[in-house]
Amino acid sequence: MAQRREGDAMIDEMRRLLAAVPRWLRARPLTVAVVILLIAANVLVRVLDQVLGTSLRTDLSSVSAMQTTTGRALCVPASMLISDRWMLVVVHVLLTLVLLGVAERRLGWLRALVGLIVAGLGGTAIGMLLLLAGLHVNEMWSLSLAAQASSMMWAPLTGVLLAATGVMNVFWRRRVRTVGYSVLIALLLFGATPGHLYALLAAVIGQLLGMWWGRDRHVHVVGRSSHHEARVLLATLVAVLGVGPVLTVFSAVPLGPLAPLGLLLGEGDIDISGSGPNSDHLARCLASDQLTGCLHEFSVARVSTISGIVVTILPTLLLLVSAYGILRGRRVAAWMAIGINLAYSLLSLWYFLIGPFLIGGLSLNHHHGIGEITFVLLASALAPLVVSALLVGGLRHLQLRPSRRRLIGAITASLGTFALLSALYLVVGVVRPGDFTPQTSFGALLADLPERFLPAGFLGLTRPGFLPAGALSGTIYHWMGPLTWLVVIVSSISLLQVVPPRSERAARAKVDDLLLKGGRSLSFMATWPHNTYWFSSTGRVGIAYRASHGVALTVGEPFGAENEIDAATLEFVRFCDDHALVPVFYSVHDHCRDLLAAHGWSSQPVGLESVIDPVHWQTKGKRWQDVRTAINRAKREGVTDRLSVFADLSLATQLQIKAISEEWVSEKALPEMGFTLGGVEQLRDRRVRLLLAENEDGQVLAVTSWLPFWRDGRVVGWTLDFMRRHPDSSNGVMEFLIARMAERLQEEGEAESMSLSAAPLAGLDEDDGSALSRLLAAISGALEPVYGFRSLFFFKRKFQPEEQQISVVYPDASALSSIALAVTEAYVPGMRLDQLVTSLRRSEATSDVSPS
Incomplete structure (x- = not known):
């Protein structure tokens, strides 16, 4: 039956696509x-x-x-x-x-x-x-x-x-x-x-x-x-320009790492065995000092074996591996791509200009001077340099680093293979010099060593000092480069597999388990990246926090067994004291605040959470006029809502959501906030529900995400997180989605609470003149033009919610500067102290000016 339903669904999809062709x-x-x-x-x-x-x-x-x-x-x-x-x-x-x-x-x-x-x-x-x-x-x-x-x-x-x-x-x-x-x-x-x-x-x-x-x-x-879009663009750039040298194989003017392969494809009389009709000409070229007229033979000789082709192609493959790693957020992949591109630029200058013309004395065509050739080569070397510069500038978008053990293992394997094969090559050449034509020396072997690992295209204007004549020397000569590159590629692939340590994976699994036992509206944010986890001695309560500037800043309040929350909170305080950290409970509700206040702690409101009771949801009365208008407009315009999870959406719909989000991010002067506001990456969790507004053509007009929170293994509420709307969508589409979510939860009959979350740093007490209040106001003032938290706060009041205060709770005022820096680092990573002080001074200057 299931297979039949899948077949019917595929047939319906094909019919829908065929019906859309005439319209297209x-x-x-x-x-x-x-x-x-x-x-x-x-x-x-x-x-x-x-x-x-x-x-x-x-x-x-x-x-x-x-x-x-x-x-x-x-x-x-x-x-x-x-x-x-x-x-x-x-x-x-x-x-x-x-x-x-x-x-x-x-x-x-x-x-x-x-x-x-x-x-x-x-x-x-x-x-x-x-x-x-x-x-x-x-x-x-x-x-x-x-x-x-x-x-x-x-x-x-x-x-x-x-x-x-x-x-x-x-x-x-x-x-x-x-x-x-x-x-x-x-x-x-x-x-x-x-x-x-x-x-x-x-x-x-x-x-x-x-x-x-x-x-x-x-x-x-x-x-x-x-961050995600920047990684896509960087990976695309590296991949496209990395594959570019393949085009030289088919180019009428070949110049690049893979150029000699074009000679192989274009020459019908070349014998891979090396005994073809051109072998006599090659021998004469090796026996003389002649270079002009022999470059074609030298280039063909370097790629006339399988190993020559392999060593020429493998660096391009390594660039593609690096591009994949960049796409997945691996910083080491960017450094690999930077290294290869810089090497391409330097090798091009050395082997196409400095070596053959300035040192080797290769004669030039009478039409061209060294200046013109220099200009052409510098221009061709500019592209990999530009790519390298862009990658350095984009490192902040690549947050994942390999473990120290994997990094050391990859470097050891790569350098070890290089050293071992190089030593073997030198030893065989010294012990059996007659295995090479002409007979070689240690100095010649050492000078030739780097060329064993380079793509043949870089060597098109240089002559080989000798070629192997014996079976053993030929095997080492031809295959030491490919084997080294293969080890480097395999090591790189292993290095890009950033697997969290076993302890971190166990901690995340434990967090998922404790969230099912109990949590508040913001508890699901504990599953987001960049959090550190602490668990109580009983293992039944957890706390997610971020450590910076000597402060342990919690992401919401403790979660887990409700009857152990209070004891775990105080145990966490002792843990921080033992580890020289200042514990700061951020975005916590009244119960946690009152518990710590009883122990002499201070607190400061940081926002108001808007909470709706879906059980008693209704839109009657004058105060609900704006919401009713939004619902009616959506119906007139053919807008419908769809509840799903991100992974179940079609690729076209996922791309639309990413495009809407990217449009929103591009309008901001500051980076995405990953502390209490999620982005596209946080939508991928299958536990997160998405509610979309779509028109009759399937275009996504707006999207919201909803985070679950549990009690005793049962979902008891949903929290609004991600909110994005298409710039061309009509007004009221977001009100329509929130109202529809409330109606859906009312129909499901399981949720006890629907939180519209708290607009961060909105609803602060303007009459509070404390130092922390002024610092938070300064941060809020800096972020307000960018994110519009106050506007969001007043928008949520349209739904007549119950407003619950959330606070930051701290032990004493002596650490206020560190707390302010920790909060700033959480909301706006990379914001410097001088920028924060400037914002504070502007805020204070504004507050000192009284209206006339």
């Missing part, structure tokens, strides 16, 4: 028209070629920059439609449906048409002019590419897609631009065809168009990214 096509008339034009144009030229015996397909499918000077400039627009092979036509059609379809949905058909024409033709025209200008001055890159015919299909499509980013939300704008420019730059650096240059220029023109069209949305302003 009707909404994109320009895309449909361009696809029809593509197919018709390619069919027409092939028919004319068959009937008239012409070569229109070949003549119109690609145009070089030099050909435009001989009267073929008018063929450029046609080359954006005509493809030489049917496979390329299919690719072109698919790219048009995807890229132009996305752009037209955002821009409308008229602006999309303008983007296609202006960006496509503009980028191609500027690119051709640059190549012709370079050709006029004998610029080396232009000499290679100006005569090369290239397909123009990329330029209009990338141009219109980048134009559409001007009206996209920040989530998709960042992703499309990051992926788009990364791919285009990688294609240009490593693929080196004129079409890639035209596409990059078209993308720039398209983005400028989009920024003009979206100027009222202020999309050109660079906003803040969430």
